[in-house]
Amino acid sequence: MLTNKCSICEGEAAKYKCPTCRAPYCSVVCCKKHKEGNSCQLPVENKEIKADAAHSALNTYSHFTEDTVQPDKLELLGKSPTLRDLLQNPHLQRILQHLDSDRQPKSAMEDAMQEPIFLEFANVCMDVLDSAS
Structure with a gap:
């Protein structure tokens, strides 16, 4: 391992x-x-360059699936006040950090789906994305 x-x-x-x-x-x-x-x-003058690079990275995917979310819809997640409020929760932050670093993401996701705060987070994300359709 x-x-x-x-x-x-x-x-x-x-x-x-x-x-x-x-x-x-x-x-x-x-x-x-x-x-x-x-x-x-990064130096202050390079922060705009970094933001532009991040935006460009969102517009290019190496693998598409039927579940791939388009970048313009992903940007809507950052504008959701409900999602921002949820992300202030330390328990949810720990769950997301664990998901990001776990070597077995499928198992970690199954565990996360048992947590009410994570289910609320996932539902808000889906609601935001569905409302953009």
Whole structure:
């Protein structure tokens, strides 16, 4: 089984990812060291370039399925006040972090679907996407 090592201490298994650069880290201590190192922050003048690159990345998919959500609909999720409120919930944040880092996403998703807050989150996402159709 492959383990993803912490990019900071290189000793522990990484449980988290930096939201900016996606570097794996294992703890709050390593997260603080990573942030202090400023290795993932862009200069102010490059923030627009980064936003444009992220938008371009949304417009290109490497694999399409019947369930692929179009980028314009994905942008609607970010504009939903209900979804933003839900994402303030620390328990939901932990569930989403676990889903993002789990090596067995199918099993992790089955576990997440047992959590009422995750079901509410999924339903709000579907409602937003369905209303855009």
